[in-house]
Amino acid sequence: MDEEERDEGSSVPGVVAAGQTPDQLVSRAIAPVKKEFLRPPPVRSAAPDDDVSIPNENKTSVLAKEKKSKRQLKRERRQGQKSARNLCPEIARTGDVSSCPYKDKCRFSHDLEGFKAQKPSDLEGQCPFVKSGVSCPYGLACRFSSTHEGGVPSGVRNGPKNSSEVNGLSKEVQKLLWKNKMTFSKADAKLKSVGLLGSSKSIRNDLENKEGVGTGSNKCDHSDDSGSCVVTSDSGSKLDCPAEVMKDDDNDIYGKSESDELCPLKRRKTEENCGPDEAQNEENRGPKESKNEGVTEKIVERRCTESEADAIVPETDLSLKHHSREKKLIDFRGKLYLAPLTTVGNLPFRRVCKELGADVTCGEMAMCTNLLQGQASEWALLRRHSSEDFFGVQICGAYPDTVARTVELIEQECTVDFIDINMGCPIDIVVNKGAGSALLTKPTRMKSIVEVASGTVDKPITIKVRTAYFEGKNRIDSLIEDIGSWGASAVTIHGRSRQQRYSKLADWDYVYQCARKAPTTLPVVGNGDVFSFVDWNNHRTECPELATDMIARGALVKPWIFTEIKEQRHWDISSGERLNILKDFVNFGLEHWGSDTKGVETTRRFLLEWLSYTCRYIPVGLLDVVPQRLNWRPPSYYGRDELETLMASDSAADWIRISEMLLGKVPDDFRFAPKHKSNAYDRAENG
Template sequence: MGGDDAPAETGPGLEVSNGVAAAAEKTPEELVAKSIAPVKKQFLRPPPVRPCCPKNHNDEVSDGNAKPAQSNVVKEKKSKRQLKRERRQAQKSPLGICPEVAKKGDVTRCPYNDNCRYSHDIEAYKAQKPEDIEGECPFMAVQEPCPYGLACRFLGTHKDGVADGDVNARRRSSEMNGLSKNVQKLLWKNKMKFTKADAKLKALGLMGHANSKIIAMLKENGPVVSKTCQVTDENGCSENTDDKVELSTEIKEDGPADETFPSDESRPSKKARSGIEEEFGSGEADDGGVSAAEKVDGQTYMQPEAEAAVNIEFSENDKSLKTHPREKKLIDFREKLYLAPLTTVGNLPFRRVCKGLGADITCGEMAMCTNLLQGQASEWALLRRHSSEDMFGVQICGAYPDTLARTVELIEQECTVDFIDINMGCPIDIVVNKGAGSALLTKPMRMKGIVQAASGTVNIAMTIKVRTAYFEGKNRIDSLIADMGNWGASAVTIHGRSRQQRYSKLADWEYVYQCARKAPDSLQVLGNGDIFSYVDWNKHKAECSELSSCMIARGALIKPWVFTEIKEQRHWDITSGERFNILKDYVRCGLEHWGSDTKGVETTRRFLLEWLSYTCRYVPVGLLDVIPQRLNWRPPSYFGRDDLETLMASDSALTGLGSLRSENG
C-alpha cells in the first residue's frame, strides 16, 4: 500500500522520515482513536523519500514536485452508432466465431448457415486466436464438456479436443432463474398480462388511470386474454413505449393522512403497460370478467366503492386476493448468517465463495423493476441462482406499487426464490432521483402501498431493507416499524445510517435496537452496519435479544471468511496462501459462470479486480497490536509476513496482486 522506495539514512529525506517515525511512536490506543489500524511497528513500511530540489535539472524533471509524464493520446469518444458498427464488424471477423460452430468445431451445426452474423471460418479463427492461458479448463476439472469448445482459452487441456455430449447440461443443473426467450419477447413488445398484480392493485385502490390515448386504443381493439401473464390479441397493446401512465389514485386505508401520487413526477419511460389494458368507467364487462360481487374460485370478492364500476378479470388459479400474510411461506432469519445484496461485487461467483465459507442466506444484487419489465437480459442476470444457495432471495427496487406488484408476479412465474427483498434504502442518486430507494423514506404511504401490493400479489415471503431516515437526525423507521408487519412484510433489515450519511461515520445500532424493540412479534428485524468480526456479531445479539439476526455487507467483501469466524467464534489469522486459494476458487466459479472464452476471462478478471479493491483493506490478525480490526480503520502502509501478503495489501492494480498476469488465478 505504499511505494517501494528504500528509506534514506542521510540526506534531505531524513527530516520527513523522522516526522513519520515520531508519528509511529503513538500508542495503539491513540491510533485506534484516530481510526488508524495499529499495525505492529516491525511491519510498518518506511515512508518514501521525496528528493530535494537540485540545482541542475535535466529535461525530464522540472522541480521537486514534478508529476510523471502523461500520455498525449486522447481517447476519442465514440457514438453509440459507431460502437454498434464496431461490434458488428468484430462479429464478422475471424475472431468472432459462431458459438454453435465453436462448441463442436463443425460448421454444419449453425442453424442459420450463411445468414449467421458470426464467422464460420474455423482455420482463420485458430490462426488469430490468442495463446492458451496456463491452467486447466474449469469444466474439464469437474469432468464436464466445455460449452465453449474451440473458443475456450484452456483448449489445450481439453481431453479430446472438443467434447461430445450436452455442453449446457452442467449450467442448467447448477444455475437457475434464467429468462425464457418467449417471455423476453413478450416483455419487449409490452404484451404481458399481469392479472394477479392488477387485481390486487385495484382491490387496494392503487391502480392508476390510463391516459386518454390508451383508453381510446383499448375501446377500439376490444377485450384481452385473461390468462395470467399471457399476451393480448394482436392489436390489443401499443408498442409505443413513450406513453406515460399517471398514478393519481390516493391511498385511503389505515393511514393518518392521504397521500397522492403526483402526476408530474417522472415515471419510467419504458415499462410494461399490459396491466392497465382494461376499460375504465365503461360500465361494460369484457368476456370472462366478473361483477363487483361475483364469486371467484368459490369465494365472494367485493370491490372497493371507488372501483365498483370497474370489472376485474381473474385467472382460474388466482389466489392472491385471498391469501392472508400468515399463510405465506415464512423464512426464519433467526441466528442465520445473512450475506447482504451487494451491487457489482455481490455476483453469483462471490456468493458461492461466501456460501462455502459459512454464509446461510444469500441475496442477489439489486435489480431495477423497470429494467426487469423491459426484459433486459443484463438485469435478469442479477436474479441467477446457484444450486448451492439453499436459502436465496432477490432484491428489487422500484418507485411505484404497480411496478413492484407486476415485477414480483413475473419473478414468481419465472424464478425459484425463497423471498423477495424490496430495497427502500439505496442512497445512489440515479435511483433516488427516480423516486426509488431512499426516496421512499420520505413517503411512508407510498411505502405502505408498495408492500401491500407486492405481498398481496404473490405467496413468496416479502422483506424490506431500509435506512434510518433520508435526512440525518430525522429518523422515522421507529414510527413505521409497528405497521410494517400489517402491510405484509415478513422481515425488515435496518441499515443504521441515513441516506444523507451514505457510508460515513459508524452505524447507529442504538436506534436499530430501539426499532427492534418496537416491532411486533410477527415481524423479524435484522440489523446492518459495520459487522467485521464475531465480536461485533455477539455484541449486537447480546445487547438486543429482539434482534433476529444481522446482515453482513462490506465486512464480507473485505474478509469473506467472517462467516467462518462467527460460526467458530475465533479470530482467524488466515495465511496469504489460504487467502489466495479463496481467490482461485472465485476465479474458477467466475469462469464457470461468465465463460472460459476470451470474453468470459476478461469479465472474470474485471470483477476480480473490483473485489480486490476491498480485500486490500484487510490487515492480518498477526500484524495488529489490537484485535479485532474495525471496519472504519484506515490501514497504514505495511509489509506482510511474506511477499504474497505484501502484494495483497496493495491497493494498486500495477504493483499489487492485480498486476499478476495469470488470468486463471
C-alpha cells in the same frame, strides 16, 4: 453509483503512525500496525523538481478506460462480430465450418484458420466444464481447449453450460415483455382491490397528493436564487427537497424512458452481467425452454387494460389467498446473511461466501422497470446457483403497480425463497426516480407497495430500509409497528440515513430501538459495520430481539468472516489461503461467464472489482489491537511475505498483477478503473 473520486491514496503514510500509541491511533481511526511492519517514510530529494515514486501510489487514473458513447460501443461490437476473433459459436463447438445452420447469413465469422492464428495461448489448468463433468460448450474458443484433446474423458456427460444455475427468463416470456403484451392477472386484481388500477398518471397524482412533501421538521425554502426548492435541515445545511427529487419523470414507468425510444426487439444481451451464451445474436439461437419447473399457466399475449380488469378479478379468488400476516415467517434468527451487493455480489462471489459459511444469500438489486422490459442484463442478476439453499432476490421500484407486476413475474419465472424490496438505496440515479431511500419520505406509498406485493404472491416479502432520509429525522421507528401489518415478513434496517450515506459508523443503538419496538411477528435484521465475530456477538448480547445481522462490506473485505463467526475466532489467514479463495472465485467465474476469451476477461474485470475491497484487509498477525474495524485506515506497511505485501497494495496496477497470476497476461490494450470510485473507507457503495 456515486461518481465521487477515490482518494489519491487510501493508506496513511507510515510517518503518521510513528511515535503514537495503539490507543491514540485507534482514536484517529488509523490501524495500529506493529512497528516492525511499517514502511519507512518516502525519502524525498531536496530538489523540488525531482520525481519521487511513493509506495502504493494509486495508479487507477493511469489505467482508466476511455469513455465511449453507447452508439460508438454498439458500432464497435457489430464490426468486431465479423472479425476472425469472433468465431461462430456453432463452428467453435464442432470444429466444422459447414456446421452453422445460418451459412452466409450468420453474423459471426466463419474464418476458422484466421481464428486459430490470432487466438491467445491457452491458460494453465483444466477446463472448468470438463472438470465439473460436462463437455465444454466453447470448444475451440475455450482458453483451456488443449485439455479437450483425446475426446471427453470417461464419465463426462454432454450437457448445457451452467446446468447448476436456475432462474433464466424463457424466450417466450421475454418476447411478450418486449412487445408489452404480458398479462399480470394477480397483480392487477390486487391493484384493483385497493383502488390502484387505472391511469398511471392519475394514480401517481393521487399518491403524490396524499403523501405531500413529507420532510418532517425540515423546512422548504424557495428563496434560492436558482428558483429551485431546497430544504434547510435541523443542522442548517441545504439539502435537496424530496418534492423536487420526485419530480423527475424520466426513465420511470410513467415517463418515456430512454430505452423506450428503441425497438425492444433490437435490445440484445450484450451486458457484462450476462453469460456468454446469452450475449450471442438472438437470430442465431432457437427458442430456449425455461429451466424452472412448475410453471404451467398459459401466457396470454396481451396486456391487461382497465376495461378487462373486471374480467380478471373473478379468475383470481382473493378470498382463498392467505392474508399477508398469515404467511409463513422466514427463519432468519441466528443465520449468517450475506447482503445484496452491487457489482461485486455476483453469483461466483456468493458461491465463495457459501463455501466459507454464509447461510442466506441475496442477489444484486434489480430495477423493476428493467425487469418488466425483459432486459437480459437485469434478469442475469436473479440467477441462482444450486448451492444457494436459502436464496432471495432484491428488487427496487418506485410505484405499487410496477412492484406488484414484477413480484408476480418473478414468482412465475424464478425459484426463490423470498423477495426483498429495497427502500434504502442512497444512489442518486435511483432516488431521483422516486425509488430506494426516496420512499422513506413517502410512507403512504411504502405501505401501498408492501401491501400489493405481499397480496400478489405467496412468497414472503421483506424490505430493506435506512434509518431515515434526512439525518436527525428518524422515520422508521414511527413505522416499525405498522410494517408487519402491511404484509412484510421481515425488515432489514441499515443504521445510517440517506443523507449520511456511508460516512460515520452505523447507529446500532437506533437499530436496537427499532428491534425492541417491532411486533414479535416481524423479524428485524440489523445492518452496518459488522466486521468480526466480536461485532456479531455484541449485537446478540445488546439486543436479543434482533433476528440476525446482515453482513455487507465486511464480506467484501474478508469473505472468511462467516467462518470466523461460526468458529468464534480471529483467523490469521495466510496469503496462500487468501490466494486459494481467489482461485475458487476464478473457477466459479469461468463456469458462470464462460471459459472463452470474453468469459476470461469478464471474470478478470469482476475479480479486479473485488480486489479493490480486499486490499483493505490487515492481517491479524500485523495488528497491535484486534479485531480490525471497518473504518480503520491502514498505514503503509509490509506484509509477512511478498504476496501478502502485494495483496495490501491499493494500486490498481498491483491488482492486475494478482489477476495475471490466476488468469494469465492481460491483453495489450487492457484498461481498468474500479466501478466504485467512492472513498474506500468513508463512502463505500455497499454495506
